[in-house]
Amino acid sequence: MTLETFVSLSSILTGYAESTLKPGADTQKLSELYFNVLNKEVAAQTISQLNTVFLGLSNPDEATVKTQIVKDSILGPIAKNIIQMWYSGIWYNLNDKPDESYVVSSIAYKNGLVWSTIYAHPMGYSEETFGYWNTAPNTNITTN
C-alpha cells in the first residue's frame, strides 16, 4: 500500500477530505505518521489484502468501503483502528489488550479529528487565544 492509497482510504473512512488529511502544505505530516504506525502494527500480508480490496473497488465510496472492508472480519478491525487513530491519535491494540494501546505521539494527540468535529480542543492543549470561550466557536470546518 502506498501513502497515497492510505490517504484515499482514510478519507472515506473518516469523512474528511484528502486535502485535509494530507494538505499540500503539510506542517504536521500526520498521514505519514499514521501510515508508519499501520505498517508497524499490522502484518504486511494483511495490509496487502487491504490494499488489494480497496484498489479493487470500482466505485470506492462510503457504502462500498463499509460493505467490503469495514464489515470484513479481518479488514474491519484494521479499518476501525485507522478511523480511531485519525480521530483520537490513539492506536488501539487489535487483540483487546488495552495496556498495549498507546497515543501515537503528542502531535497525534493534539491533532485528533474529534476536536475539530466537536468544536473543542484536547485536554491540556489549545491554540485559541485567552478568553476564546467568551465568543461563539468557529464552525467554519471543511470536511469535504
Next chain:
Amino acid sequence: MKPNRTYYPHVLLTSLLLLFCLTSCDNKQAKKEETEPIDPPIVLKDSIVLSPHLPFDVTIVGNDMETTVRRSFDTFSWESFIALNWSEDSSQLIGVDGDNATIWETWKNSGDVFLEDGVKPTPWGAPNQIPPSCSSNDGKFLVMVGKTPDILNELELPFKTGPLIDQNGNYSRFEILMNQEMFEYIDDNQLYSFDGQQAFNKAAEFPEGSKQTKEWGAIMVKGAWKVMGENDDPSKFHTVEAIVYTPAQENPKISESCFKATVGLVGLHIGTKTKISPQWIWSTFEQVDNVPTFGEAKDKAHYNYFNANASDRQINEAPVRPWNPNIPDQIPTQVERLTPIDSGTAALNAEYQQKLRSVNPKSVWQYYELVGTQWPVTPTDLPLGNPFPPFLGNATLETYIQGIIKGDKVELVPNVSTSCMHCHNGATMISNGKPADFTFLLERAQ
C-alpha cells in the same frame, strides 16, 4: 563614531540599477523618512542583494513548503537582518569597515515605553533613559537578565527559563526594541498604561506591512548580548560599548549594579507583522560560534555557550538558584541546539555569508547565521494559521525550552517545546486579558 567611508567598485553598479529599482524594488530606507530620495539596492554579484531597504512583506516563490516557500521566508529574514544591521548612513555598505552601528539599535527600547505608573513615553527618537546610578550616559542600556522581564524575582515562570551564563562566567544580557510603526500604535492608543488598555478594551491589532501600500508593519527585535572577555574574538561579533545595569531586588537579595562593557551580539529575533503573515514572520539569528548541534560533531575550539571538556554539566539546564548576575565567575551554561538548522536554510546562510565577505573579508556580519524562520502556512486558519516549521528556537533566547533530551534523542512537544507563534499567541494585555496580537510587551504596562 561613523566609520570611515571606503569605496568599492560594486557601488558603481548602483547607478546602472537605478532605473530598474525605481520601478520594481521596495526601496525605502529602514528608517522612516518619506521625503528622502529613494536609494537603489546594492547588487554585488549574483541574485543575492545586500540592501538597506527593509522589505515590506515576503515575496513567495514557488509552492513547495519545505523548499521554495521556506527559502522565500528565509530570504525575507536575511533581507530584514541586512537592512536592520545597516548603518544609518545607507550609502555605506554593511560591514564595509568590519563592523558598524545599526538601525535597529536606534529603535525604541521597551524599557522606555512601559514606564512606572503608566507615564506617557518620550517621543520617537528621544534618547534612552539611563538610571541615575549609572554615571555614564552613553552606550546601550541593557536592563534585563533573562528573556522575560524581572526574571530574577519571578517565581512562576511560564517556561523553565533562566539566565544564560557564558564561558567566562558572565550573565548574558537581553533587550527588546520596536520600530516606529509599533511604537506609534502603542503610543496613539495609550497601550503603554494599564488605564489606557482598559479604555481601549479590545484586541490589539498592530499595523501590517504591505507591498501594495509600501508601508512597514510592526516590527519587534530582541537582542541577546554577551560581555566580551577571555577567548572571545571581537572580530567575529557585532560589538558595542554598553551600560550593563542590574536593578536592585529583594528576593533574592541583589544589589543594584551598573558597569560599562564591550558586549557582542550573540542572538537576534526579528518579529515582523505583514499582510501575508498577520501572525507575524518570526526570524531568528545567532552568532555562528554559540553552540554545537545535539548529536553532531563538536569540533570548534571555542563555543560561546558550550565547553567540550565539561561533559559533567547537564545540557540546557538553567543555573541553580538564587540567580544573581553580580557574582563573578559563575558556572557556565552548557547549551546545545536541539533543532538542527534546515539544510536549505544553511545553504542560504552560506550564500549570504559569502556575500558579506565580498564586501569586506573582515566583516563581522559574516559570522551570523539564520537559525530559521517560522511563518503561518495558512494564515486564514485563525488564530495560528498553521505555523511552519512547528518548532523553532534560538539557543540564546529559548535556551531551556528547546525540547527534551531523552538519551540520544530529542523530543519536541507542542506548546511545550519552543515555537514562536504557539507561545506568543498566548500574549494578552495586562489590564483586561484581551489578545495582544502576539506580543508580550503589552503585559508590561503599569
